[in-house]
Amino acid sequence: MPVRNEAENIGPVAEEIAAGMSGQSPFEVVYVNDGSTDNTAVEIDRVMKDRPWLRHLRHAVSCGKSAAIRTGVAAARGRLIVTLDGDGQNDPAFLPALIEPLLQNERIGLVVGQRVGRKDTAFKRIQSRIANKVRAAVLRDGTRDTACGLTAFRRDAFLALPYFDGMHRFLPALVRRDQHEIAYFDVVDRSRRAGKSNYGMSDRLWIGVLDLVGVWWLIRRRARVPQAVEIVDKMCQGHSRITACNDLNGIP
Numbered sequence: 001m002p003v004r005n006e007a008e009n010i011g012p013v014a015e016e017i018a019a020g021m022s023g024q025s026p027f028e029v030v031y032v033n034d035g036s037t038d039n040t041a042v043e044i045d046r047v048m049k050d051r052p053w054l055r056h057l058r059h060a061v062s063c064g065k066s067a068a069i070r071t072g073v074a075a076a077r078g079r080l081i082v083t084l085d086g087d088g089q090n091d092p093a094f095l096p097a098l099i100e101p102l103l104q105n106e107r108i109g110l111v112v113g114q115r116v117g118r119k120d121t122a123f124k125r126i127q128s129r130i131a132n133k134v135r136a137a138v139l140r141d142g143t144r145d146t147a148c149g150l151t152a153f154r155r156d157a158f159l160a161l162p163y164f165d166g167m168h169r170f171l172p173a174l175v176r177r178d179q180h181e182i183a184y185f186d187v188v189d190r191s192r193r194a195g196k197s198n199y200g201m202s203d204r205l206w207i208g209v210l211d212l213v214g215v216w217w218l219i220r221r222r223a224r225v226p227q228a229v230e231i232v233d234k235m236c237q238g239h240s241r242i243t244a245c246n247d248l249n250g251i252p
C-alpha cells in the first residue's frame with residue numbers, strides 16, 4: 001500500500017484490512033510511506049504494535065506512487081501481491097476476490113479492479129473518462145479503467161516490467177506486452193476518507209500524454225524473447241565442454 005500524507009486514514013484502513021483478510025491464507029501488508037511530511041509514520045508505527053503482519057517501509061524523500069509500489073513489491077515475501085490505495089477509496093473487503101483469478105489460472109498475470117459507482121467529483125470523473133478512452137484507443141489494452149488502486153499480480157511478473165515514474169497507470173498494457181492474460185473485477189468505489197488528493201490536473205494530463213507515447217513505443221518495439229537452446233558438440237558430450245574442446249584443439 002503506497003501512502004503519502006495519509007495519517008488520518010492509516011488506522012481505519014488497517015482495521016478494514018484485518019477484517020477483510022481474516023481467515024485467509026497467511027499474508028503480510030507492506031505500507032510504503034513515500035516521504036510523508038505529516039504524522040503518517042507515527043500512525044503506521046502505532047497500528048503495527050498489535051498487528052505482526054504489518055510492515056513499514058519508508059522512502060527518505062517522496063519518489064512517487066510507482067516507486068512506492070515497486071519498493072513494496074520488491075520487499076514482499078509472497079508470490080502474489082494485491083495493491084490498494086491508502087486513502088480508504090478501495091474497500092479491503094475485495095482483496096481475497098482479487099487474488100482468486102491468480103490462484104485459478106496460471107496464465108493470468110494481472111487482475112485489474114474496475115471502479116463502479118465512482119465517488120470522485122464530476123470534473124475528475126470527466127478527466128478520468130477522457131484519459132481512459134484515449135489510453136484504450138492508443139494502446140488497445142482492453143481495459144476500461146486503469147486508475148483503480150486495487151490490482152493483483154504475480155510478484156515476478158511485476159518486477160520484470162519496465163520501471164518508470166507513472167508505470168502503475170499502464171499495468172494492463174505492460175503485462176500484456178509480456179504475454180500474460182488479464183482478468184477484471186468490478187469494485188464498488190468509495191470516497192476518500194480524509195485528507196486530500198495527491199494529484200492535480202497537470203500531473204495527470206501532461207505527464208499522462210508523455211507516458212502514453214512511451215508505453216506505445218514500448219509495445220511497438222517489443223523484442224521477441226527467444227527460446228534459446230545450447231547445441232552441444234557430440235564429440236564433447238560427457239566431458240566438461242571447455243576442457244574437452246581445448247583438448248581436441250590441442251590447447252593446454
Ligand SMILES: Nc1nc2c(ncn2[C@@H]2O[C@H](COP(=O)(O)OP(=O)(O)O)[C@@H](O)[C@H]2O)c(=O)[nH]1
Nearest residue numbers: 002003004034064065068085086087197198199
Ligand atoms: N507513495 C506515494 N503514494 C502516493 C503518491 N501520490 C499518491 N499516493 C497514494 O496513492 C493513492 C492514491 O492517491 P490519491 O491522492 O488518493 O489519488 P486520487 O485518488 O487519484 O485522487 C493514495 O494511497 C496515496 O496516498 C506519491 O507520490 N507517493
Ligand SMILES: [Mg+2]
Nearest residue numbers: 085087089192
Ligand atoms: Mg484517492
